[in-house]
Each structure stands twice: as C-alpha cells, then as structure tokens.
Amino acid sequence: MTVTKPDLPPLEEYVEYLKKIWKSRWLxxxxxxxxxxxxxxxxxxxVENLLCVVNGTLALHCAIKALELEGEVITTPFTFPATTNVIIWEGLTPVFADIDxxxxxxxxxxxxRKITERTCAIIAVHTFGNPCYVEELEEIAEKYNLKIIYDAAHAFGVEYKGRSVLNYGDVSTLSFHATKVFHTIEGGAIVAKDNNLFEKLKLLINHGIKSEEEFVIPGTNAKMNEFQAAMGLCNLKYFDERVRRRKIIVEYYKENLNNLDVEFQKVIASKHNYIYMPVLFKNSKIRNKVYEELSRSGIKSRKYFYPLTTDLACFKNLDLVKKFGLKVAPEISGRILCLPLYSDLTLEDVDRV
Structure with missing residues (x-):
C-alpha cells in the first residue's frame, strides 16, 4: 500500500484529446x-488572472522574478525543499519563522518578529491544503510594505471563509504534480492579483516574447504543453467526486484513531481538499516505531515534512534552528506521519493501517 496514488481519468477520455492533438499537430x-x-x-x-506552467517550482521562480524581490524573504522551514530552494536560487536570503x-x-x-530593513517579502505555505492565517499576514505585509507569495502547492480548490485562498497575497502558486489531489502529470499554475503583474508573468514564462521580433524582458520557458492540459481537462471533471471520497476516508481515519494518543491538524478552511492524512504522535520515538511497523507490513507512510528545510545540506553546520529560535517546527517535524490517502483507498485498507 502506497502513501498516495495518482488519480487517472478513463483512458478513452484522454485518448479523445490525444486524437485532437494528433490532428492539429500543435503540441x-x-x-x-x-x-x-x-x-x-x-x-x-x-480567480481572474491564472497562467498554467510546466511545474510548481518554476511557478515560484517566476513569481519571485516578476515581483523583482531583493534581500531577505521570511518563510517556513516546515515545507517541501522547493520552497526554500527557489529562494536560494533567486539570490535571496531565507529567514525562517516558526509555525503554529x-x-x-x-x-x-x-x-x-523576524522583519528587518532587508525584508522584502513573505513566502507562506498553505500546509496540507490548510489556509494560512491570511488576514494577519496581509496586515503585516501592508504595515511593512512587503510582498506576499503563497505557495499553494497543496491548496487546489481550497477556500477560506467562502473565498478561494488563491485570491490572497500578491501571487499564489499551484503544483499539479502527479502526487497532488489534482494533477496534470507534471504542471502548475500562477495566480496574480494585479493585472500588470499578470501581463509581466505572461512574458516571463515564454522567454519574454511579445511578438516574433520583440523580446522585451529576460524570461524562461515555463509553458505547459498540450498533453498536460489534456490530462488536466480530464481530471478536472472528477475533482469534486474524488474530494468527496477523500473526505469520507479522512473522517474514517480520525474516528478510528480518536481513542489513541494522537493529534490532528486544525483545519481552518471553509472548503478543504483532504490532500493528506497527517497524524501527530506523542514523540518521535513512537512516530518512528509506527513508521517502521507499517513498512514491515507493506504499508508506506511518510514523515512529511521531515527533515525541516533548515536541515538541508546547503545549511550544514549552520544550526539554523537555533539561530532563528525555532521551537514548534522541529517538534512537529519529529512527531508527524502522513498515512496512506488516495481517492480509491478502501475503508478496509484504512482498517488495516
């Protein structure tokens, strides 16, 4: 049993789109x-301003480029390495804030507390599809004249107080990787609040090309292709039903684990997508023992997110946890385990877990 499985549409539906591609020869x-x-x-x-791109990581790169960020970026260490890697690749300095x-x-x-005269932006992650405290963050950004990028890799279809989480911040980025609740095999998207920024992003993802003879800014190639778009079109029509099934599975997990000494993430979304099934154990020793026992039984779980991105090899010997005074993030990272979750996981499978 794997920790996740990609949802796939009926093959014949995808083939119908492939026939259109073959006929047009526009790839x-x-x-x-x-x-x-x-x-x-x-x-x-x-949302109004949305661009599809080849993956979620390039979406983050393009967001930073479009906003012309320089200096320090305050971010979370409890995330996938891409969030931190992009900050480093773009020549910025990551400053790590603790988590709730x-x-x-x-x-x-x-x-x-971590804002300095060099701070230019906040890159926050909607962890496991759970909205950040967007109102508080936007208030801080306005107070200190900072930009906000939301890494919404997990947050496809998520709403907060009846509003899409993608409508907060200056830019939100999505991942449509095969492991996500909605996917295009590989892929992603960028959502921009400002129309001028949106037009700039259009140029950035296609080498800065305005016309055949006009290359107006240095850009890159982040374009989504027709095969990815076809998979997205197929999967979109099944999204709501898949989320409905995931919700049943998550609720069944919680009902059956409730009598154990475990904790669950507090979800503040008004509409959630049930992308992961994170469980907090009492300590890392118990978490690791559960992980090993599941593995021996042929059940793949994942310590997600572990390690923290402060422990990436590029930060070796810097002891960033101590430098930034992180208390909660190391504790949560040491106790968390994501259990198997995908839309066609059976309740009998959950009983086995």
Missing amino acids: TNNGELLQLFERKLREFLK RQTFNIDPEDVE
Whole structure:
C-alpha cells in the first residue's frame, strides 16, 4: 500500500484529446487545449488572472522574478525543499519563522518578529491544503510594505471563509504534480492579483516574447504543453467526486484513531481538499516505531515534512534552528506521519493501517 496514488481519468477520455492533438499537430506554445484548460480553471477556482506552467517550482521562480524581490524573504522551514530552494536560487536570503502548533502554518507573530530593513517579502505555505492565517499576514505585509507569495502547492480548490485562498497575497502558486489531489502529470499554475503583474508573468514564462521580433524582458520557458492540459481537462471533471471520497476516508481515519494518543491538524478552511492524512504522535520515538511497523507490513507512510528545510545540506553546520529560535517546527517535524490517502483507498485498507 502506497502513501498516495495518482488519480487517472478513463483512458478513452484522454485518448479523445490525444486524437485532437494528433490532428492539429500543435503540441505546445499556447495551444487550443491549454487555452481551454486555463479558462475552465479560472472559472472552477474563482480567480481572474491564472497562467498554467510546466511545474510548481518554476511557478515560484517566476513569481519571485516578476515581483523583482531583493534581500531577505521570511518563510517556513516546515515545507517541501522547493520552497526554500527557489529562494536560494533567486539570490535571496531565507529567514525562517516558526509555525503554529495547531495549523502547522507559518506563525504571523514570529513573522513580524523576524522583519528587518532587508525584508522584502513573505513566502507562506498553505500546509496540507490548510489556509494560512491570511488576514494577519496581509496586515503585516501592508504595515511593512512587503510582498506576499503563497505557495499553494497543496491548496487546489481550497477556500477560506467562502473565498478561494488563491485570491490572497500578491501571487499564489499551484503544483499539479502527479502526487497532488489534482494533477496534470507534471504542471502548475500562477495566480496574480494585479493585472500588470499578470501581463509581466505572461512574458516571463515564454522567454519574454511579445511578438516574433520583440523580446522585451529576460524570461524562461515555463509553458505547459498540450498533453498536460489534456490530462488536466480530464481530471478536472472528477475533482469534486474524488474530494468527496477523500473526505469520507479522512473522517474514517480520525474516528478510528480518536481513542489513541494522537493529534490532528486544525483545519481552518471553509472548503478543504483532504490532500493528506497527517497524524501527530506523542514523540518521535513512537512516530518512528509506527513508521517502521507499517513498512514491515507493506504499508508506506511518510514523515512529511521531515527533515525541516533548515536541515538541508546547503545549511550544514549552520544550526539554523537555533539561530532563528525555532521551537514548534522541529517538534512537529519529529512527531508527524502522513498515512496512506488516495481517492480509491478502501475503508478496509484504512482498517488495516
């Protein structure tokens, strides 16, 4: 049993789109399927300015480039390495704030404590699809004139107080990787609040090309192709039903684990996508023992997120946990385990876990 499995549409539905691609011989460069996919996503996600890209990591790169950030970026260490790696690759300095003990998201109070004259932005992660404390973060950003990028890799379809989480901040980025609750095999998207920023992002993801003879800014190649768009079109129509099934599985897990000495993430979303099944054990010793026992039984779980990104090899011997006074993030990272969760996981499988 794996920790996750990609959802796939009926093969014949995908093949129908492939036939269109074969007939048009238009494989990439803003093809007909991509344009259709982007229109459907804007409507489904309730956003105005959305661009599809080849993956979620390049979405973050392009967001930073478009905002022309320089200096320090306050971020969370409790995340996938991509969030931190992008900050480093773009020549910025990551400053790590601690996380909230209940939501596992970046702690706004610690964010404000970490602001210096070099701070230019906050990159916050909607951890496991759970919205950050967006109101507090936006208040801080306005007070100190900072930009906010939300890494919404986990947050496809998530809403906070009835509003898409993608409508907060200056930019939100999505991942459509095969492991996500919605995927295009590989892929991602960028959502921008400002129209001018959106136009700039359009240029950035396609080498800065304005026309055949105009290359107006240094860009990159982050374009989504027609095959990815086709998979997205197929998967989008099944998303709500898959989330409905995931919710049943998550609730069944919680009901059956409730009598044990474990804790669950506090979810503040008004509409959640049930992307992961994180469980907090009493300590790392118990977590590791459960992980090993599950492995011996042929059940793959994941210590997610462990280790913290402060422990990446590039930070070796810097002891960033101590430097930034991180208390909660190391504790949560040491106790957390994500259990198997995918839309066709049976309740009998959950009983086995």
